Amino acid sequence: MSSIRFDGRVAIVTGAGGGLGRHYALDLAARGAKVVVNDLGGARDGTGQSDAALAVVEEIRAAGGEAIANGGDVADYEQMAAMVAEAKARWGGVHILINNAGVLRDKTFAKMTPEDFAFVVRVHLLGTALTTKACWDTFREQNYGRVLMTSSSSGLFGNFGQANYGAAKLGIAGLTRTLAIEGARHDIRVNTIAPTAGTRMTEDLFPEAAFAAFAPEKVAPGALYLVSEDAPTNVILGAGAGAFQAAYITLTPGMLLSGDDLSPEGVAAHWDAIVDRSGEIVPRSGAEQAMSIAALLPS
Template structure:
């Protein structure tokens, strides 16, 4: 496991990767180990709809050990907070801390909203959004005490931009963007940096969605460099990064300058008449916090 002298290293770091039994999570775990991290390979071992089980995490641990790294398997369910707390406690007991958390675990239960069972909506949101919150919360006090932490949320283009037949998935994934943005603010004083990746990759989650050639082009190892940068020591915070096939993109939630309406114009008809100006993206900004929306409203009123 030789590492270049100038390479980004995770030597001395302890990392937890959820959903690491295959696909993206496996690649993240392997690359973290190659760069010196001790890795907790968390995977419930279920199929992509959240059913069944396997020993996938143990196989990844074996791969890491075969290359000379250190890893342990964990079969905890991210949607069960007590299991996440137990995972973190065992990790801290064994290795003294948790420096990196990559929230990667997820499931799919795709259907149009008209045909979707409410239980399938709730389950997908629980695994992706609540599960990521639980895993992060379980690590949070340890990271604060260390004055160091790197957390990565896994969003999706579906959450950012929508996709037919994935209302549950999209709702969960956009929720993760809001969670990451808030935690980036709250964690700053303790050097906890929180970012979001929106990957496009050929994995068991997407194997029937890609043609064979595209499936290979979108291999997980072509996403992993972006993910690992976002949990490295010099990572940014509050970033949203799209990644796929070796292409990396920044995504932003923006706000237009807006239009102040008053008098007779402050009406439904007034909003309709001003819509083109309201939606005009000239001079739009990327707020650093939610409070900046109110600040911009005040500025618009004064203008």
């Protein structure tokens, strides 16, 4: 098994002042990458600021690595563009982006304010899109880029009290799929990780024993593989406690309805056949859904 290294690569990790992002940054630096440690330094709900990023930079430097701190807001495009420009001026390029920054404002949808919904979507979805956009032209010019997005089981499968978070996280998975297609000809590989980890974000959700079992360092190997030179693209990887799983968005063969069956009553009558998962496929693009429908039409 050959060693995965990042010598000569420059990586940006957002939300890297603690938890998963800190481990990503430390592990990338230990394997040769020069790292921009980005963190606004706020509390779990996004309020306040701190020097969390600088503390991680000091850890990296103490271990013999190279890193700089950045306190920019991921949802502010100008700040993200400036961060990329600083990295390029210092090290000549940017090759890896891990979009990890996030906040939580959990409440049931009935009690959630529009402001709390918008804020969480802004940080997660818009922040991911804008930070990636700030790197995108550089990746295209280099004909090389590795992007890791952070989704969640709450987005992929739903979770009580996380309508804002889940909506943003599934949106990120959708963004990944399109960017993986658009980036392919420039060797820009874009993947999604859905981590389950004991961090500051989840410390009140895990029992103590489980919190230790789901340590963030047990997620980091999957993240680093997905930003390596030989990484796949357009993958959704679940990761937690040292276990790794692939998640898929699938499509059943379905059923063509016509005549009297082309009605709400017909859909109801044929529901079991429509949702039958025998022979389901994993489309590689949205166009494949239209193609699968066309295959059902009479020739």
